[in-house]
Amino acid sequence: MRAILFDLDGTLFDTSPDFIFVLNLLRRQERLPPLPDEEIRNMVTNGSKALVKLGFEKEEGDPGFDGLLQRLHDLYRTHLSDRTIPFPGIEALLNQLAYKGIPWGIVTNKPMVFTFELMKAFAHLPAPETVICPDHVKRSKPDPEPLLLACRQIGCPPSEAIYIGDHQRDITAGQKAGMATIACRYGYIDASESPANWGADHLVNSAEEIWSLLKKHYLVLEDKYNL
Structure with missing residues (x-):
């Protein structure tokens, strides 16, 4: 990946x-x-x-x-940033991606005016290669358009990218874009929802599980890149 x-x-x-x-x-x-x-x-x-x-x-x-x-x-x-924090394990994950030189990005349905203000408040974190908001596309998730735009900006084929989200529309968008998908059980999921039914390639219970999952299933060039 x-x-x-x-x-x-x-x-x-x-x-x-x-x-x-x-x-x-x-x-x-x-x-x-x-x-x-x-x-x-x-x-x-x-x-x-x-x-x-x-x-x-x-x-x-x-x-x-x-x-x-x-x-x-x-x-x-x-x-917007008074009480907001990264989920446990996210800061370490982003630092790992930055250290290993693995590009990462954000694809959100949050309007640009709020997204970029929020990112300024967390400027101490590694910077994403791309941030795609509804303002940048004609159709938001679950349409794949924003994910495909993110891949173009990073210079990565969709088939070699992974999308990680906490809602069925995230998984649907990732699948339509031809990406592998990871569903986060720790996100904002109503009791009536079952992430196991979304069709994601993988489920994680915490952000702390994501790096291990990536290394195990997707970072197949581990030895070459000393991951």
Whole structure:
């Protein structure tokens, strides 16, 4: 394998604490009680519109929906790195990839304005070769377009790349792109979801398992590159 691509929220970074904070802050501004942390956490992977639906029982197009969405975005941009941290094992994994000279990138459905602000807050981590957001493509995941763009930017055939994510759309996009896929059980997965049914090539229970899995199954040139 020549490149490793990651989803962002729920795969590389645990961004849920900041989403929990800002959604409940917005509810407080609307004189509503806070929602349970876990209820919000499981919805983070579905994006900010889903959080507004959850927090205010409104559907897109309902009166007031767009205003609440904009206020949520404004609050999130202010607080997006206050409580967010890499999942345990991610920093060590990225350092390993950098040390071994293995290109890696991010392919996310998170808007560019938030993604790049978040990456600035973690500038001490090894830098990705590419970061693909919905702003860069016509069709987001589960369409393979963003993954294929990432491969072109890295200069790697999709068949020689791996995509790692915590949602079925990640695995679907990776499969459509012709990549190997790894599903992360530790991400934002609703109790009704079963990652074992997503069809991923591999499942991991923690980010700490990813490097060992890569070495065992994919880094076949280990001796040549002293991996």
